[in-house]
Amino acid sequence: xxxxxxxxxxxxxxxxxxxxxxxxxxxxxxxxxxxxxxxxxxxxxxxxxxxxxxxxxxxxxxxxxxxxxxxxxxxxxxxxxxxxxxxxxxxxxxxxxxxxxxxxxxxxxxxxxxxxxxxxxxxxxxxxxxxxxxxxxxxxxxxxxxxxxxxxxxxxxxxxxxxxxxxxxxxxxxxxxxxxxxxxxxxxxxxxxxxxxxxxxxxxxxxxxxxxxxxxxxxxxxxxxxxxxxxxxxxxxxxxxxxxxxxxxxxxxxxxxxxxxxxxxxxxxxxxxxxxxxxxxxxxxxxxxxxxxxxxxxxxxxxxxxx
Amino acid sequence: xxxxxxxxxxxxxxxxxxxxxxxxxxxxxxxxxxxxxxxxxxxxxxxxxxxxxxxxxxxxxxxxxxxxxxxxxxxxxxxxxxxxxxxxxxxxxxxxxxxxxxxxxxxxxxxxxxxxxxxxxxxxxxxxxxxxxxxxxxxxxxxxxxxxxxxxxxxxxxxxxxxxxxxxxxxxxxxxxxxxxxxxxxxxxxxxxxxxxxxxxxxxxxxxxxxxxxxxxxxxxxxxxxxxxxxxxxxxxxxxxxxxxxxxx
Numbered sequence: 001x002x003x004x005x006x007x008x009x010x011x012x013x014x015x016x017x018x019x020x021x022x023x024x025x026x027x028x029x030x031x032x033x034x035x036x037x038x039x040x041x042x043x044x045x046x047x048x049x050x051x052x053x054x055x056x057x058x059x060x061x062x063x064x065x066x067x068x069x070x071x072x073x074x075x076x077x078x079x080x081x082x083x084x085x086x087x088x089x090x091x092x093x094x095x096x097x098x099x100x101x102x103x104x105x106x107x108x109x110x111x112x113x114x115x116x117x118x119x120x121x122x123x124x125x126x127x128x129x130x131x132x133x134x135x136x137x138x139x140x141x142x143x144x145x146x147x148x149x150x151x152x153x154x155x156x157x158x159x160x161x162x163x164x165x166x167x168x169x170x171x172x173x174x175x176x177x178x179x180x181x182x183x184x185x186x187x188x189x190x191x192x193x194x195x196x197x198x199x200x201x202x203x204x205x206x207x208x209x210x211x212x213x214x215x216x217x218x219x220x221x222x223x224x225x226x227x228x229x230x231x232x233x234x235x236x237x238x239x240x241x242x243x244x245x246x247x248x249x250x251x252x253x254x255x256x257x258x259x260x261x262x263x264x265x266x267x268x269x270x271x272x273x274x275x276x277x278x279x280x281x282x283x284x285x286x287x288x289x290x291x292x293x294x295x296x297x298x299x300x301x302x303x304x305x306x307x
Numbered sequence: 308x309x310x311x312x313x314x315x316x317x318x319x320x321x322x323x324x325x326x327x328x329x330x331x332x333x334x335x336x337x338x339x340x341x342x343x344x345x346x347x348x349x350x351x352x353x354x355x356x357x358x359x360x361x362x363x364x365x366x367x368x369x370x371x372x373x374x375x376x377x378x379x380x381x382x383x384x385x386x387x388x389x390x391x392x393x394x395x396x397x398x399x400x401x402x403x404x405x406x407x408x409x410x411x412x413x414x415x416x417x418x419x420x421x422x423x424x425x426x427x428x429x430x431x432x433x434x435x436x437x438x439x440x441x442x443x444x445x446x447x448x449x450x451x452x453x454x455x456x457x458x459x460x461x462x463x464x465x466x467x468x469x470x471x472x473x474x475x476x477x478x479x480x481x482x483x484x485x486x487x488x489x490x491x492x493x494x495x496x497x498x499x500x501x502x503x504x505x506x507x508x509x510x511x512x513x514x515x516x517x518x519x520x521x522x523x524x525x526x527x528x529x530x531x532x533x534x535x536x537x538x539x540x541x542x543x544x545x546x547x548x549x550x551x552x553x554x555x556x
Contacts (some may be wrong), residue, residue, distance in 0.1 A: 006541065034448060036352060047396070067471075067473075069473070070436065070446060070448070071439075071446065074440060087348065088519075092467050093448075093449065093464075093465070093466040093467045094467075095434065096432050096436075096448070097446075097448045097449075098436075099436075100401070100432070100434075100435075100436035100437045100440070101435035101436045101437070101439060101440040101446070102440075103402065103433070103437065104402055104436070104437035104438075104441050105440050107402070108402070108521065109400040109401070109402045109521030109522050110401070110402070110431070110433050110437075111428065111522070112431045112432055112433060113430065122525065126430065126530070127333070127428065127429060127430055127527070128318070128324045128333055128427070128428055128452070129323075129427060129430065130530060131323060131324050131333070131525050131527070131529075132324065132326050132528070132529060132530070133334050133527065133528050133530055134524050134526075134527050135524070135525040135526045135527075135528070136522050136523070136525070137522060137523045137524075137525050138521070138522050139520055139521055139522055139523065140521050140522070172445070173445045173476055174445040174446070174447070174473050174474075174475045175474040176471075176473060177461065177472040177473060177474050177476070178471070178472045179466075179469065179470070179471045179472070180309065180469050180470045180471075181468045181469035181470075182468060182469045188468075190467075194378035194555070194556070212329055218556060226485070229486075230485075230486075233315075235469070235483075236451070236465050236470075236486055237465065237466070237467060237468055237469055237470075242427065242430070243424070243425070243484070243485060245467075250555050250556065251549070251555040252489075261320075261321070261323055262320070262427075264519070266446050267532075268533065272549070272553045272555050273533075273536070274545065274549070285536075285538070286535075287533050287536075288536045289533075289534075289536035289537070289553065290536055290538075290539055290545055290548055290549070290553070291536060291537070291539065292536060292538070292539050292540075292541075292542065292545050293537045293538065294542070297541050302542040303542050303545065303546065306542060306546040307546060307556055
């Protein structure tokens with residue numbers, strides 16, 4: 001039977017998470033349909049049509065879906081669910097908000113943060129902040145799951161799926177009030193090939209400027225540990241870890257980060273990890289491919305000059 | 308207004324768990340257990356609502372073996388008024404827990420239900436959303452600010468890319484993020500007082516909920532260990548390694 005993937009988008013651009021979730025759907029095998037629910041989301045639909053492996057794009061374009069609220073989005077997905085055996089979304093803030101509602105309405109368990117597809121009913125997911133991997137077999141008729149996008153490669157944009165316009169308009173009692181997004185010219189954390197992250201050792205928000213300079217030179221995104229976020233150095237959405245973003249870039253440079261379990265959960269699948277810390281006993285050195293014991297205020301500017 | 312706070316007993320956040328040799332589960336014997344950090348934040352928020360004169364009663368509820376009463380007592384020492392323990396030795400999926408909580412909510416009729424956004428053991432991030440679906444309540448997940456105004460709750464949420472504010476009619480469900488508040492410590496007098504606060508124990512059967520098996524955990528394995536890296540002695544050496552050995556810059 002077919003697979004329904006909830007597209008991740010902001011009404012204008014389709015997020016790369018979607019191409020990665022489609023990749024997970026391809027691993028399950030079956031006809032893949034993409035649901036784009038939003039308001040004036042034509043550009044996202046066009047991008048969705050191009051994803052390789054997608055045969056149909058279902059479009060629910062209405063002001064009611066503009067903010068992508070879980071309350072009505074979940075009901076829309078449930079109305080479509082009869083035709084699908086698998087329902088997938090990225091383990092993003094929208095996917096995590098919406099899919100458990102879908103699962104509960106369908107009376108099935110949800111499998112969260114899938115990192116590997118073993119078969120059409122068996123999946124691998126991390127538990128205990130990534131310190132164990134559970135292989136879970138679903139006994140439910142429908143499999144509802146969120147996919148950790150950092151664990152899958154994006155599919156190419158070589159397809160040409162047909163579109164089907166949906167007529168369902170479901171209203172929510174939840175009211176969208178406002179949104180404040182962090183503006184940045186740097187790549188998104190989830191997509192970046194290189195991430196430069198700072199922790200408590202940065203000392204202040206102003207000091208993050210040296211990391212930003214390095215990031216700009218490397219074309220990298222800037223991340224942070226919880227300590228740096230809690231201290232108000234940088235906004236919350238830069239947090240990497242068990243409860244923040246889970247990333248797996250080619251290169252992760254951890255600066256002034258001790259390496260608590262919760263932080264490692266968010267970045268230990270990076271291909272190459274570099275740690276710069278003045279404490280030689282910091283746990284981050286146990287996962288770092290290259291460690292440098294040094295004062296970051298000397299090492300980071302020196303690094304900036306050399307790259 | 309009554310506030311209901313579901314809480315969970317988990318392995319302490321600072322403990323690094325190990326997978327059992329037979330790969331059936333993680334080994335939790337003799338590990339330090341605690342109230343899930345997100346649940347602590349949920350309790351704190353409910354208690355602050357009571358202190359602000361908005362909530363009249365804070366009820367905590369937990370599903371699990373008899374030992375979860377320790378965490379219910381902790382929640383009461385932090386300021387909850389009473390506790391409900393749904394006793395079961397089975398390891399339930401979030402959907403089953405949400406069904407049990409729905410039965411509790413039908414009796415309690417709380418106006419606001421505050422959850423932690425996820426437990427740090429299962430890392431599911433599902434139960435609050437599922438209860439919201441089962442009770443057809445509006446939800447605001449990953450809250451970093453909660454404001455009550457008459458029959459409405461306005462919540463600022465942490466989303467990918469920034470913050471979002473939603474407003475919902477009560478009754479509603481809120482799941483909390485780390486940034487919402489700084490939980491207090493329980494004082495010794497409050498710990499003593501909590502021992503005398505009411506704690507009701509219910510069996511799953513008492514709630515008239517039928518639960519079914521949804522999944523089987525085939526195995527639990529340790530993640531692949533990273534190879535030990537090398538220590539470099541200078542920034543020059545680091546750049547040289549990244550360029551020529553790892554070839555990532």
